[in-house]
Amino acid sequence: xxxxxxxxxxxxxxxxxxxxxxxxxxxxxxxxxxxxxxxxxxxxxxxxxxxxxxxxxxxxxxxxxxxxxxxxxxxxxxxxxxxxxxxxxxxxxxxxxxxxxxxxxxxxxxxxxxxxxxxxxxxxxxxxxxxxxxxxxxxxxxxxxxxxxxxxxxxxxxxxxxxxxxxxxxxxxxxxxxxxxxxxxxxxxxxxxxxxxxxxxxxxxxxxxxxxxxxxxxx
Amino acid sequence: xxxxxxxxxxxxxxxxxxxxxxxxxxxxxxxxxxxxxxxxxxxxxxxxxxxxxxxxxxxxxxxxxxxxxxxxxxxxxxxxxxxxxxxxxxxxxxxxxxxxxxxxxxxxxxxxxxxxxxxxxxxxxxxxxxxxxxxxxxxxxxxxxxxxxxxxxxxxx
Numbered sequence: 001x002x003x004x005x006x007x008x009x010x011x012x013x014x015x016x017x018x019x020x021x022x023x024x025x026x027x028x029x030x031x032x033x034x035x036x037x038x039x040x041x042x043x044x045x046x047x048x049x050x051x052x053x054x055x056x057x058x059x060x061x062x063x064x065x066x067x068x069x070x071x072x073x074x075x076x077x078x079x080x081x082x083x084x085x086x087x088x089x090x091x092x093x094x095x096x097x098x099x100x101x102x103x104x105x106x107x108x109x110x111x112x113x114x115x116x117x118x119x120x121x122x123x124x125x126x127x128x129x130x131x132x133x134x135x136x137x138x139x140x141x142x143x144x145x146x147x148x149x150x151x152x153x154x155x156x157x158x159x160x161x162x163x164x165x166x167x168x169x170x171x172x173x174x175x176x177x178x179x180x181x182x183x184x185x186x187x188x189x190x191x192x193x194x195x196x197x198x199x200x201x202x203x204x205x206x207x208x209x210x211x212x213x214x215x216x217x218x219x
Numbered sequence: 220x221x222x223x224x225x226x227x228x229x230x231x232x233x234x235x236x237x238x239x240x241x242x243x244x245x246x247x248x249x250x251x252x253x254x255x256x257x258x259x260x261x262x263x264x265x266x267x268x269x270x271x272x273x274x275x276x277x278x279x280x281x282x283x284x285x286x287x288x289x290x291x292x293x294x295x296x297x298x299x300x301x302x303x304x305x306x307x308x309x310x311x312x313x314x315x316x317x318x319x320x321x322x323x324x325x326x327x328x329x330x331x332x333x334x335x336x337x338x339x340x341x342x343x344x345x346x347x348x349x350x351x352x353x354x355x356x357x358x359x360x361x362x363x364x365x366x367x368x369x370x371x372x373x374x375x376x
Contacts, residue, residue, distance in 0.1 A: 053286060060285055065278045074279060082289050089293060152275040160276065174238065175273050181240045200234035203269050210272050211265055219272065 028058060034101035041092050056085050059102070062177060063109055069172045070113045072161045080112050087112070099186070106179075106187040110169055117165060152219045159209050167202035174199055224248055229259050237266055 040051035063084055068077035087108050095104050160168060166188070173179040173187065181195045188195070213219045229252050235241050236249045253260050282288075 053290075056286055056289060060281045061278070064281050064285075068279055069276060078282065078285070081285075082292055085289055086292060086296060089296075149275065152272075153277060156272055156276040160273075171273075175270065176276075176278075181235070181238070196232075196235045196240065199238070200231065203234050203266055206269050206272070207265050210269065214268065214272075219275070 028054075031100050031102075034058075035097060038092060038095060038097075038101055042095075052089065055088070055101075059105060060085075063105070066106070066109055066172055066177060067113055069157075069160065069176055070168060071116060072157055076116070080116055084108050084112050100183075103183060103186045106173065106177075106183075107189075110187060113169065114165060155210075155213065155219055159206055162209075163202050163205060167198045167205070170195055170198040171202040224252055226252075226256060226259055229253075229256070230262060233259070233263055233266060237263065237270075 034055070037051040037055045041048045041055070045051070060081065064077055064081040067080045067084075068074055071077055071080070084105070088105065091108075095101065160171070163171065169188065170184055173184045174181070179187070181192055181199075184195045185192050190198075210219060229249055232241060232245060232249060236246065241249065253263060
Protein backbone atom coordinates (compact mmCIF):
# COMPACT_ATOMS: atom_id res chain seq x y z
CA UNK A 1 0.00 0.00 0.00
CA UNK A 2 1.43 3.33 -0.96
CA UNK A 3 0.59 6.72 0.31
CA UNK A 4 0.53 9.65 -2.01
CA UNK A 5 1.83 12.50 0.04
CA UNK A 6 3.18 15.95 -0.55
CA UNK A 7 6.64 17.08 0.21
CA UNK A 8 7.86 20.40 1.36
CA UNK A 9 11.01 21.99 0.02
CA UNK A 10 13.85 19.52 -0.03
CA UNK A 11 17.45 20.48 0.53
CA UNK A 12 17.98 20.55 -3.22
CA UNK A 13 15.24 23.12 -3.79
CA UNK A 14 16.07 26.77 -3.42
CA UNK A 15 14.36 28.63 -0.65
CA UNK A 16 13.01 31.33 -2.94
CA UNK A 17 11.77 29.69 -6.06
CA UNK A 18 12.26 25.95 -5.85
CA UNK A 19 10.19 23.36 -7.60
CA UNK A 20 6.47 23.61 -7.04
CA UNK A 21 4.98 21.23 -4.49
CA UNK A 22 4.48 17.94 -6.18
CA UNK A 23 3.15 14.59 -5.09
CA UNK A 24 5.58 11.84 -4.32
CA UNK A 25 5.12 8.24 -3.51
CA UNK A 26 6.23 7.25 -0.03
CA UNK A 27 6.89 3.57 0.53
CA UNK A 28 4.77 2.50 3.47
CA UNK A 29 7.59 0.39 4.89
CA UNK A 30 9.68 3.45 5.61
CA UNK A 31 9.87 5.70 8.64
CA UNK A 32 9.00 8.62 6.34
CA UNK A 33 5.61 7.07 5.72
CA UNK A 34 4.97 6.80 9.47
CA UNK A 35 6.14 10.33 10.11
CA UNK A 36 3.96 11.68 7.30
CA UNK A 37 0.94 10.00 8.87
CA UNK A 38 1.85 11.14 12.37
CA UNK A 39 2.25 14.68 11.08
CA UNK A 40 -1.23 14.60 9.55
CA UNK A 41 -2.74 13.24 12.75
CA UNK A 42 -0.97 15.74 14.99
CA UNK A 43 -1.91 18.67 12.79
CA UNK A 44 -5.52 17.40 12.83
CA UNK A 45 -5.57 17.80 9.07
CA UNK A 46 -8.83 17.23 7.28
CA UNK A 47 -8.13 13.53 6.72
CA UNK A 48 -6.40 12.87 10.02
CA UNK A 49 -8.76 10.05 10.96
CA UNK A 50 -7.88 8.34 7.70
CA UNK A 51 -4.19 8.79 8.49
CA UNK A 52 -4.74 7.15 11.87
CA UNK A 53 -6.55 4.28 10.20
CA UNK A 54 -3.61 3.81 7.82
CA UNK A 55 -1.25 3.68 10.78
CA UNK A 56 -3.44 1.06 12.48
CA UNK A 57 -3.66 -0.98 9.29
CA UNK A 58 0.11 -0.98 8.96
CA UNK A 59 0.88 -2.09 12.51
CA UNK A 60 -2.16 -4.06 13.68
CA UNK A 61 -0.72 -7.44 12.69
CA UNK A 62 2.64 -6.89 14.39
CA UNK A 63 1.10 -5.37 17.49
CA UNK A 64 -1.48 -8.13 17.88
CA UNK A 65 1.02 -10.93 17.34
CA UNK A 66 3.61 -9.46 19.69
CA UNK A 67 0.99 -9.28 22.43
CA UNK A 68 -0.47 -12.67 21.56
CA UNK A 69 2.93 -14.33 21.76
CA UNK A 70 3.61 -12.58 25.04
CA UNK A 71 0.35 -13.38 26.87
CA UNK A 72 -0.75 -16.47 24.93
CA UNK A 73 -4.45 -15.63 24.70
CA UNK A 74 -5.97 -14.35 21.49
CA UNK A 75 -9.04 -12.55 22.82
CA UNK A 76 -7.14 -10.75 25.54
CA UNK A 77 -4.37 -9.95 23.08
CA UNK A 78 -6.92 -8.31 20.80
CA UNK A 79 -8.27 -6.18 23.66
CA UNK A 80 -4.76 -5.12 24.63
CA UNK A 81 -3.93 -4.34 20.99
CA UNK A 82 -6.98 -2.07 20.89
CA UNK A 83 -5.80 -0.39 24.10
CA UNK A 84 -2.42 0.17 22.46
CA UNK A 85 -3.97 2.05 19.53
CA UNK A 86 -6.26 4.04 21.81
CA UNK A 87 -3.17 5.05 23.76
CA UNK A 88 -1.48 6.04 20.49
CA UNK A 89 -4.52 8.15 19.61
CA UNK A 90 -4.42 9.96 22.95
CA UNK A 91 -0.66 10.32 23.25
CA UNK A 92 0.41 11.00 19.67
CA UNK A 93 1.23 14.61 20.56
CA UNK A 94 3.86 13.41 23.02
CA UNK A 95 5.68 11.41 20.33
CA UNK A 96 9.08 12.98 19.67
CA UNK A 97 9.93 12.99 16.00
CA UNK A 98 13.57 12.21 16.74
CA UNK A 99 12.58 8.64 17.59
CA UNK A 100 11.20 6.08 15.16
CA UNK A 101 7.45 5.81 15.37
CA UNK A 102 7.67 2.02 15.52
CA UNK A 103 10.02 2.21 18.52
CA UNK A 104 7.54 4.46 20.32
CA UNK A 105 4.67 2.17 19.39
CA UNK A 106 6.43 -0.99 20.59
CA UNK A 107 7.26 0.76 23.85
CA UNK A 108 3.53 1.21 24.37
CA UNK A 109 3.01 -2.45 23.46
CA UNK A 110 5.61 -3.58 26.00
CA UNK A 111 4.15 -1.37 28.73
CA UNK A 112 0.65 -2.65 28.05
CA UNK A 113 1.89 -6.25 28.23
CA UNK A 114 3.64 -5.62 31.52
CA UNK A 115 0.58 -3.80 32.91
CA UNK A 116 -1.57 -6.76 31.91
CA UNK A 117 0.75 -9.15 33.66
CA UNK A 118 0.84 -7.04 36.83
CA UNK A 119 -2.95 -6.87 36.82
CA UNK A 120 -3.23 -10.62 36.36
CA UNK A 121 -0.77 -11.20 39.17
CA UNK A 122 -2.87 -9.04 41.48
CA UNK A 123 -6.03 -10.88 40.52
CA UNK A 124 -4.36 -14.25 41.04
CA UNK A 125 -2.15 -16.16 38.67
CA UNK A 126 -3.77 -17.99 35.81
CA UNK A 127 -1.68 -20.85 34.53
CA UNK A 128 -0.95 -21.16 30.85
CA UNK A 129 -2.80 -24.50 30.79
CA UNK A 130 -5.95 -22.66 31.86
CA UNK A 131 -5.33 -19.98 29.29
CA UNK A 132 -4.82 -22.49 26.53
CA UNK A 133 -7.95 -24.41 27.39
CA UNK A 134 -9.98 -21.18 27.55
CA UNK A 135 -8.66 -19.90 24.29
CA UNK A 136 -10.91 -19.96 21.27
CA UNK A 137 -9.32 -18.41 18.21
CA UNK A 138 -11.63 -18.21 15.21
CA UNK A 139 -10.34 -20.79 12.74
CA UNK A 140 -10.29 -18.25 9.94
CA UNK A 141 -7.63 -16.29 11.85
CA UNK A 142 -5.15 -19.10 12.31
CA UNK A 143 -2.90 -20.96 9.95
CA UNK A 144 -4.26 -24.40 9.22
CA UNK A 145 -2.19 -26.83 11.23
CA UNK A 146 -2.34 -30.59 11.50
CA UNK A 147 -2.49 -32.13 14.96
CA UNK A 148 1.28 -32.66 15.04
CA UNK A 149 1.98 -29.03 14.24
CA UNK A 150 -0.64 -27.91 16.74
CA UNK A 151 1.09 -29.94 19.43
CA UNK A 152 4.48 -28.45 18.57
CA UNK A 153 3.01 -24.97 18.53
CA UNK A 154 1.45 -25.48 21.98
CA UNK A 155 4.76 -26.75 23.38
CA UNK A 156 6.70 -23.76 22.06
CA UNK A 157 3.97 -21.40 23.25
CA UNK A 158 4.17 -22.83 26.75
CA UNK A 159 7.97 -22.73 26.78
CA UNK A 160 7.94 -19.07 25.75
CA UNK A 161 5.29 -18.23 28.33
CA UNK A 162 7.41 -19.75 31.07
CA UNK A 163 10.26 -17.34 30.37
CA UNK A 164 10.66 -14.31 32.65
CA UNK A 165 8.83 -11.25 31.28
CA UNK A 166 11.84 -9.27 30.06
CA UNK A 167 13.46 -12.30 28.40
CA UNK A 168 10.18 -13.12 26.69
CA UNK A 169 9.75 -9.59 25.36
CA UNK A 170 13.31 -9.37 24.07
CA UNK A 171 13.05 -12.80 22.41
CA UNK A 172 9.68 -12.05 20.77
CA UNK A 173 10.88 -8.72 19.41
CA UNK A 174 14.05 -10.31 18.07
CA UNK A 175 12.72 -13.57 16.66
CA UNK A 176 9.21 -12.70 15.54
CA UNK A 177 9.38 -8.96 14.87
CA UNK A 178 12.92 -9.03 13.44
CA UNK A 179 14.01 -6.12 15.58
CA UNK A 180 17.72 -5.47 15.91
CA UNK A 181 19.30 -5.55 19.36
CA UNK A 182 19.65 -1.77 19.18
CA UNK A 183 15.95 -1.32 18.45
CA UNK A 184 15.05 -3.68 21.28
CA UNK A 185 17.34 -1.70 23.59
CA UNK A 186 15.53 1.50 22.58
CA UNK A 187 12.10 -0.07 23.03
CA UNK A 188 12.87 -1.60 26.42
CA UNK A 189 15.02 1.29 27.61
CA UNK A 190 18.00 -0.95 28.43
CA UNK A 191 21.58 -1.27 27.17
CA UNK A 192 22.66 -3.25 24.14
CA UNK A 193 24.60 -5.64 26.37
CA UNK A 194 21.51 -6.22 28.51
CA UNK A 195 19.48 -7.12 25.40
CA UNK A 196 22.13 -9.60 24.27
CA UNK A 197 22.18 -11.14 27.74
CA UNK A 198 18.37 -11.40 27.92
CA UNK A 199 18.09 -13.09 24.53
CA UNK A 200 21.00 -15.39 25.26
CA UNK A 201 19.45 -16.47 28.58
CA UNK A 202 16.06 -16.96 26.93
CA UNK A 203 17.58 -19.22 24.28
CA UNK A 204 19.53 -21.13 26.93
CA UNK A 205 16.35 -21.70 28.85
CA UNK A 206 14.46 -22.83 25.75
CA UNK A 207 17.36 -25.08 24.81
CA UNK A 208 17.23 -26.80 28.19
CA UNK A 209 13.50 -27.42 27.81
CA UNK A 210 13.18 -28.15 24.13
CA UNK A 211 16.30 -30.06 23.11
CA UNK A 212 15.40 -33.06 25.31
CA UNK A 213 11.94 -33.06 23.71
CA UNK A 214 13.55 -33.05 20.29
CA UNK A 215 15.77 -35.97 21.33
CA UNK A 216 12.68 -37.89 22.45
CA UNK A 217 11.06 -37.11 19.11
CA UNK A 218 8.24 -35.12 20.70
CA UNK A 219 8.94 -32.02 18.65
CA UNK B 220 50.61 -11.06 23.38
CA UNK B 221 47.46 -12.36 21.82
CA UNK B 222 44.93 -13.52 24.44
CA UNK B 223 43.62 -17.04 24.00
CA UNK B 224 39.85 -16.96 23.74
CA UNK B 225 38.20 -19.49 25.99
CA UNK B 226 35.02 -21.45 25.33
CA UNK B 227 32.95 -19.71 28.08
CA UNK B 228 33.70 -16.34 26.42
CA UNK B 229 32.58 -17.72 23.08
CA UNK B 230 29.41 -19.26 24.55
CA UNK B 231 28.40 -15.92 26.03
CA UNK B 232 28.47 -14.33 22.60
CA UNK B 233 27.21 -17.29 20.60
CA UNK B 234 23.56 -16.22 20.65
CA UNK B 235 24.40 -12.70 19.44
CA UNK B 236 26.77 -14.20 16.85
CA UNK B 237 23.99 -16.38 15.42
CA UNK B 238 21.69 -13.33 15.33
CA UNK B 239 24.35 -11.37 13.40
CA UNK B 240 24.65 -8.92 16.30
CA UNK B 241 28.41 -8.98 16.90
CA UNK B 242 31.15 -6.69 15.68
CA UNK B 243 33.35 -7.68 12.74
CA UNK B 244 36.35 -8.65 14.91
CA UNK B 245 34.07 -10.71 17.18
CA UNK B 246 32.55 -12.37 14.15
CA UNK B 247 36.01 -13.29 12.95
CA UNK B 248 37.31 -14.77 16.18
CA UNK B 249 34.07 -16.67 16.95
CA UNK B 250 34.07 -18.17 13.43
CA UNK B 251 37.70 -19.15 13.81
CA UNK B 252 37.03 -20.72 17.20
CA UNK B 253 34.07 -22.73 15.90
CA UNK B 254 36.23 -24.24 13.18
CA UNK B 255 38.39 -25.93 15.79
CA UNK B 256 36.11 -26.46 18.81
CA UNK B 257 33.63 -29.32 18.55
CA UNK B 258 31.86 -28.49 21.86
CA UNK B 259 31.15 -24.89 20.87
CA UNK B 260 30.08 -26.06 17.42
CA UNK B 261 27.61 -28.43 19.06
CA UNK B 262 26.34 -25.61 21.26
CA UNK B 263 25.89 -23.37 18.21
CA UNK B 264 23.96 -26.13 16.48
CA UNK B 265 21.58 -26.47 19.45
CA UNK B 266 20.99 -22.73 19.59
CA UNK B 267 20.25 -22.70 15.87
CA UNK B 268 17.61 -25.35 16.45
CA UNK B 269 15.85 -22.98 18.86
CA UNK B 270 15.14 -20.65 15.95
CA UNK B 271 13.58 -23.57 14.08
CA UNK B 272 11.44 -24.45 17.09
CA UNK B 273 10.24 -20.88 17.45
CA UNK B 274 8.87 -20.96 13.93
CA UNK B 275 6.30 -23.54 15.10
CA UNK B 276 4.53 -20.79 17.03
CA UNK B 277 2.73 -19.38 14.04
CA UNK B 278 1.22 -15.93 13.74
CA UNK B 279 -2.49 -15.25 13.97
CA UNK B 280 -4.43 -13.02 11.63
CA UNK B 281 -6.13 -9.86 12.70
CA UNK B 282 -9.90 -9.96 12.84
CA UNK B 283 -11.47 -8.10 9.88
CA UNK B 284 -13.50 -6.18 12.47
CA UNK B 285 -10.45 -4.94 14.37
CA UNK B 286 -10.45 -1.46 12.86
CA UNK B 287 -14.22 -1.00 13.06
CA UNK B 288 -14.19 -2.12 16.71
CA UNK B 289 -11.36 0.30 17.39
CA UNK B 290 -13.30 3.13 15.77
CA UNK B 291 -16.30 2.30 17.91
CA UNK B 292 -14.20 2.32 21.07
CA UNK B 293 -12.65 5.64 20.10
CA UNK B 294 -16.10 7.12 19.47
CA UNK B 295 -17.17 5.89 22.92
CA UNK B 296 -14.03 7.36 24.46
CA UNK B 297 -14.74 10.72 22.83
CA UNK B 298 -18.37 10.68 24.00
CA UNK B 299 -17.30 9.67 27.50
CA UNK B 300 -14.73 12.46 27.54
CA UNK B 301 -17.29 15.02 26.36
CA UNK B 302 -19.77 13.82 28.98
CA UNK B 303 -17.12 13.85 31.67
CA UNK B 304 -16.12 17.40 30.69
CA UNK B 305 -19.76 18.48 30.79
CA UNK B 306 -20.24 16.91 34.20
CA UNK B 307 -17.12 18.59 35.46
CA UNK B 308 -17.85 22.02 33.98
CA UNK B 309 -21.34 22.54 35.51
CA UNK B 310 -20.27 22.06 39.14
CA UNK B 311 -17.25 24.22 38.42
CA UNK B 312 -19.49 26.98 37.08
CA UNK B 313 -21.73 26.79 40.15
CA UNK B 314 -18.73 26.80 42.45
CA UNK B 315 -17.29 29.85 40.65
CA UNK B 316 -20.60 31.73 40.96
CA UNK B 317 -20.84 30.85 44.64
CA UNK B 318 -17.29 32.02 45.20
CA UNK B 319 -17.94 35.24 43.33
CA UNK B 320 -21.09 35.89 45.39
CA UNK B 321 -19.19 35.18 48.58
CA UNK B 322 -16.33 37.52 47.72
CA UNK B 323 -18.69 40.23 46.39
CA UNK B 324 -20.93 40.01 49.46
CA UNK B 325 -17.98 40.21 51.81
CA UNK B 326 -16.59 43.21 50.00
CA UNK B 327 -19.95 45.03 50.03
CA UNK B 328 -20.43 44.24 53.70
CA UNK B 329 -17.02 45.62 54.50
CA UNK B 330 -17.77 48.89 52.68
CA UNK B 331 -21.10 49.35 54.43
CA UNK B 332 -19.85 48.54 57.90
CA UNK B 333 -16.73 50.65 57.65
CA UNK B 334 -16.67 53.53 60.17
CA UNK B 335 -17.14 56.85 58.40
CA UNK B 336 -14.05 58.91 58.36
CA UNK B 337 -13.84 62.59 59.24
CA UNK B 338 -13.43 63.39 55.59
CA UNK B 339 -16.67 61.56 54.76
CA UNK B 340 -18.54 63.48 57.48
CA UNK B 341 -17.28 66.84 56.17
CA UNK B 342 -18.27 65.89 52.66
CA UNK B 343 -21.79 64.92 53.76
CA UNK B 344 -22.18 68.19 55.64
CA UNK B 345 -21.01 70.17 52.64
CA UNK B 346 -23.48 68.42 50.35
CA UNK B 347 -26.28 69.03 52.84
CA UNK B 348 -25.48 72.74 52.99
CA UNK B 349 -25.32 73.13 49.26
CA UNK B 350 -28.53 71.23 48.59
CA UNK B 351 -30.50 72.64 51.53
CA UNK B 352 -31.15 69.20 52.82
CA UNK B 353 -30.56 70.39 56.40
CA UNK B 354 -34.00 72.06 56.29
CA UNK B 355 -35.57 68.63 56.19
CA UNK B 356 -33.73 67.40 59.26
CA UNK B 357 -36.30 68.89 61.64
CA UNK B 358 -39.30 67.18 60.10
CA UNK B 359 -41.70 66.04 62.72
CA UNK B 360 -43.06 62.57 62.56
CA UNK B 361 -46.22 62.23 60.55
CA UNK B 362 -47.47 62.09 57.05
CA UNK B 363 -45.73 63.82 54.23
CA UNK B 364 -48.84 65.99 53.66
CA UNK B 365 -48.75 67.17 57.29
CA UNK B 366 -45.09 67.98 57.02
CA UNK B 367 -45.68 69.92 53.82
CA UNK B 368 -48.60 71.84 55.44
CA UNK B 369 -46.43 72.73 58.43
CA UNK B 370 -43.71 73.98 56.19
CA UNK B 371 -46.20 76.13 54.25
CA UNK B 372 -47.57 77.52 57.51
CA UNK B 373 -44.10 78.36 58.76
CA UNK B 374 -43.38 79.97 55.39
CA UNK B 375 -46.60 81.98 55.66
CA UNK B 376 -45.42 83.54 58.95
